[in-house]
Amino acid sequence: MQQKLEAFMDEQKSAVQQEIYDRLRGLDIPERLKASMVYSVEAGGKRLRPILLLAACQAYSDDTEVALTPAVALEMIHTYSLIHDDLPAMDDDDLRRGMPTNHKKYDEATAILAGDALLTYSFELIANDSGLTDQQKIRVIQSLSEVSGPKGMVAGQILDMKAEQRDITLGELETIHTHKTGELLRFAVATGAYLGGASNEQIAHLETFANYLGLIFQIQDDILDVTGDPDKIGKPVGSDKANNKNTYPKLLGLDEAIEKKSRYVQQAKEALHRADAASSYLAMLADYFSARDY
């Protein structure tokens, strides 16, 4: 099971990275702008969002080719958000995945513009994708703009910045995570399923699945900061506590956080069952998100 999932993830990751490479390297734009965009998009990462999108497509169709451009656009939006979040005025991070952040490698102005360019380019890629019908393009653009804009990811970032200055409730913590990371996961799953031919009812159940998946991901992130292996997670353990960050273990205690995660995995799988996707890679991905040690 584990091996089968890993083979699937490797295959999809390769497809996504090749497509990203093709889409960026061919751009005829000022050299410094391109280098800065390429630097962050190719800096690696697990490509979980595009893989999730392709897995959701694969749950309903053998042809995942149709979903490749939306998957790449999603990864570019995710990357733009990381570049802007790392800026001195925001989280002020010097390193990401062990490498200098964009504004450290280049400069602040270039990093701001590289983020702006990736955000805009992601819509351009979808609008110009010859594999999608106009109707499909519009539905994908509607969703992507909604989940990444002022009602979605940007709202999450504003709420997160405000929350850093005080203690918050579990409800507030989940609202922040839902906006900041959950919305993009919801887009991934719903868009992949839509392009794979899922019904609106199936998509609705998958959105419930994605909500749980986002929370599972976040709880595990918080748990790893307490119990993880620094070599594997790529940062020292205990940094959330040192920064007085609002986390599940802080609000619930470690045992109750682990318990909550298990309940969410159960509920995620029930939603998958209702979406007729219980035996898809999505089910394995829920376990993977819950058990990952990096």
Added chain:
Amino acid sequence: MQQKLEAFMDEQKSAVQQEIYDRLRGLDIPERLKASMVYSVEAGGKRLRPILLLAACQAYSDDTEVALTPAVALEMIHTYSLIHDDLPAMDDDDLRRGMPTNHKKYDEATAILAGDALLTYSFELIANDSGLTDQQKIRVIQSLSEVSGPKGMVAGQILDMKAEQRDITLGELETIHTHKTGELLRFAVATGAYLGGASNEQIAHLETFANYLGLIFQIQDDILDVTGDPDKIGKPVGSDKANNKNTYPKLLGLDEAIEKKSRYVQQAKEALHRADAASSYLAMLADYFSARDY
């Protein structure tokens, strides 16, 4: 003639501002994010870009209603670019149109996010506009993403920043202006005409018109910095020279700059004639762009 143009501009400006108001005020998003977006979009300005879009539509059709959402989206993209350009890492401006810039009124992080939100929201507005067909939406989104992204406006901003550190040729100066401001004007004119029902050939001539219009706008901007009335232009004269900015009067001398502007007005009108729009408001707007004293 002048009076007729002013009445038209006032009418379109009101329509655009009402639509902006409706689209922003109703947003259910975090208060600080909304306030910051509203602040910059409603800070005024001449709304030249949306007016140009609506005038291009009106040159071919009596119904300009269809073009209102794209006009508003364009103004939001323009506003996002001003917010990001004003940031300390970019032009580091404290004032715009006599009022504190977004990051001065709020803070840098909020200004970055307000810009990101306006950019994303502009695509959402077009994708959800019930007055456009899917085909129209896709064509508008294709153009808007291209002119505002890494090949267009963002490229112009990177080139402009690099040029500030050295002397450049007239050719380089025009490349910067074409990307930084010309592309959005080209979008305005081409999109308005397209939605008004113009043929592809007419649109091609209008794009030539828009290129000249952008250069006319910029030359007049540079001339006003030498000969303008500080009360009317809202900033001291001579600031370009003091900042050693690359301008037309600097590269050509004032007389030759004025001469060049006149030639461009002539060429703009010839392009309009070929686009069968010689008697539209667009012709008056070319004179207006050339003769404005603020």
